[in-house]
Amino acid sequence: xxxxxxxxxxxxxxxxxxxxxEEIWSWLVNIMVEKMWPALQSCKxxxxxxxxxxxxxPDDLLFIIMSFLTIKEAARTSVLSHRWNYLWRCFPVLIFxxxxxxxxxxxxxxxxxxxxxxxxxxRWVNQIVDAHLGQYIDELRVTFDxxxxxxxxxxKWLYFALAKQVKRLELDFTPVIHQWxxxxxxxxxxxxxxxxxKSCLRSLSLxxxxxxxxxxxxxxxxxxxxxxxxxxxxxxxxxxKAVSLPxxxxxxxxxxxxxLRIIDILAPKLLSFAHHGDPIELHINxxxxxxxxxxxxxxCTQDILAYAFDSLSKYFPQLVYLSxxxxxxxxxxxxxxxxxxxxxxGIKNPPAMTNLxxxxxxxxxxxxxxxxxxxxxxxxSPQLEKxxxxxxxxDGMRHRKIMKHYGLPLKSLKTLELHNDIGLPIDxxxxxxxxxxxxxxxxxxxxxRPLLDPLSKYISVKDQxxxxxxxxxxxxxxxxxxxxKWEESL
Amino acid sequence: MASSSSSSLSRVVxxxxxxxxxxxxxxxxxxxxxLKQCIDNMEEKGTNDVxxxxxxxxxxxxxxxxxxxxxxxxxxxxxxNNNQELKQWDHEFLKKFDYATLNSxxxxxxxxxxxxxxxxxCQFIADSIKDLTVQQIRQxxxxxxxxxxxEEADIKNExxxxxx
Numbered sequence: 001x002x003x004x005x006x007x008x009x010x011x012x013x014x015x016x017x018x019x020x021x022e023e024i025w026s027w028l029v030n031i032m033v034e035k036m037w038p039a040l041q042s043c044k045x046x047x048x049x050x051x052x053x054x055x056x057x058p059d060d061l062l063f064i065i066m067s068f069l070t071i072k073e074a075a076r077t078s079v080l081s082h083r084w085n086y087l088w089r090c091f092p093v094l095i096f097x098x099x100x101x102x103x104x105x106x107x108x109x110x111x112x113x114x115x116x117x118x119x120x121x122x123r124w125v126n127q128i129v130d131a132h133l134g135q136y137i138d139e140l141r142v143t144f145d146x147x148x149x150x151x152x153x154x155x156k157w158l159y160f161a162l163a164k165q166v167k168r169l170e171l172d173f174t175p176v177i178h179q180w181x182x183x184x185x186x187x188x189x190x191x192x193x194x195x196x197x198k199s200c201l202r203s204l205s206l207x208x209x210x211x212x213x214x215x216x217x218x219x220x221x222x223x224x225x226x227x228x229x230x231x232x233x234x235x236x237x238x239x240x241k242a243v244s245l246p247x248x249x250x251x252x253x254x255x256x257x258x259x260l261r262i263i264d265i266l267a268p269k270l271l272s273f274a275h276h277g278d279p280i281e282l283h284i285n286x287x288x289x290x291x292x293x294x295x296x297x298x299x300c301t302q303d304i305l306a307y308a309f310d311s312l313s314k315y316f317p318q319l320v321y322l323s324x325x326x327x328x329x330x331x332x333x334x335x336x337x338x339x340x341x342x343x344x345x346g347i348k349n350p351p352a353m354t355n356l357x358x359x360x361x362x363x364x365x366x367x368x369x370x371x372x373x374x375x376x377x378x379x380x381s382p383q384l385e386k387x388x389x390x391x392x393x394x395d396g397m398r399h400r401k402i403m404k405h406y407g408l409p410l411k412s413l414k415t416l417e418l419h420n421d422i423g424l425p426i427d428x429x430x431x432x433x434x435x436x437x438x439x440x441x442x443x444x445x446x447x448x449r450p451l452l453d454p455l456s457k458y459i460s461v462k463d464q465x466x467x468x469x470x471x472x473x474x475x476x477x478x479x480x481x482x483x484x485k486w487e488e489s490l
Numbered sequence: 491m492a493s494s495s496s497s498s499l500s501r502v503v504x505x506x507x508x509x510x511x512x513x514x515x516x517x518x519x520x521x522x523x524x525l526k527q528c529i530d531n532m533e534e535k536g537t538n539d540v541x542x543x544x545x546x547x548x549x550x551x552x553x554x555x556x557x558x559x560x561x562x563x564x565x566x567x568x569x570x571n572n573n574q575e576l577k578q579w580d581h582e583f584l585k586k587f588d589y590a591t592l593n594s595x596x597x598x599x600x601x602x603x604x605x606x607x608x609x610x611x612c613q614f615i616a617d618s619i620k621d622l623t624v625q626q627i628r629q630x631x632x633x634x635x636x637x638x639x640x641e642e643a644d645i646k647n648e649x650x651x652x653x654x
Binding site: 056057061064065066067068069072073075076077078079080081082084085088124127131 | 593596597600608609612613615616617619620624627628633634635636637642645646648649651652653
């Protein structure tokens, strides 16, 4: 008994001493703190009381959480409580797209039903835009097949974007079925209105929206923080000229503008540039950081290729990434129409690309043509580590002789990536050239698409795979994914 | 480091709201912009002593977690951000916690201005909200339904497209 009592007594005394020590310690610490950090005791601290539940997170944190949700998922939170309903109506990332309806419209020929889908979409966007309570929005993106008669809705969204000082704006009205000259909505804003985007707009994409040269002029002159501009398929754009003042742009894409004749810009901050379409007068000035270039021409012949090299020649040595999109024949899709093509197309005497790491070729060709003409371009890039070939065809010649090409050794190439119609003589010939001349090749990655009718009757996926397995050497890792998606050729 | 003069600190002491002290390596502490700011300020003043930074809103169990995260990320600071191993670690790290801890961690990350941890937590919470029904979200996150049945029906009707 005595012992136990003594031990307990000792214990409680010790605990008492420790407690005192702890108090003295925390008192000392607090004095130190007050002396050193008077400022830290203020403002932001007060709202963080110990709590555990989501409903007590402050609005700005709930906004960050919501920003990881899609618009649909975010809208569902509106029924949680008054507070969440309010948060939803201030939601700053408005992305309107409806891929499943677009897909249905693609498959359905009934124009009345298409029109109904369109008005449903418009109603959806307008309802959310009308109910929006937030002061600002970070992003507005509308992606749907919309026509000229939706102009008043498009105007309304643009005014909305302006009023909410949007940072990223994207309008993509690409029709589900390709048309030669579609009736497009336009960017209907006055110069004064455009300059309202002056200090907010960082990124602007207008795809299948008619933009005039004057609009672009005004945008480039007034929007001082604009870093990213993409204009795709505008029939009103004839030129982009900005040589008097240096632009802030880091990324510029101008594609498929049939009337475009001139691009002449002073862009010292430009990192990437893309132009797809017919040759134009092209002057990109002072772009000393330009490292990514993407070019493409529908009907490709040797003369046309030369234009790109002439107008951009000074930038080729500094490029890290280069992409070419090519359709390598003239003529219609009908077999009866005469083809016009060069058998072995590529680029002769290309400039040295001493920094190029990744080359991407999108090629649409006939199976009797040859891709070996690209060897010169590949060999002009001694640092090349990754080569991507996206190949598309509509004729499937099952047998043809495979030519051997002995070129320079590809000293740095590690990865060969192949997409779409792979496993036919034309690409097998090209792949053979690459694997046989590579020294350090590690990976061949294939995204294989089953051939379309009627080619699939003659060549099955199994054949495509077997053909590949036969030519890729043992030491190289071969990864084949079979994808069932339709990717546009150009 | 060549530039480290007498005023350069290698360690700081951080105090939690329940008065526990943590000795933290400067590189680890720099993962938090708040701590980094404090260190920079002291270095500017030319202080030579070990500095003590009190965080009156972060308890020691949460601070331990934040520092564990900072330590791991400081190790990878020189690598690129797309490091797969680090991503895997991040995911495993968050998976262990209940929602209460996750919320406290989110607030601590915001308060200590550790942006990558803040985004990580928010993404994690958002991902878990995605698959839940309205009832489940209310229950798990203790959100009080302050709508009348009529109001709730109206709002659901207004956003009917989202519930299809």
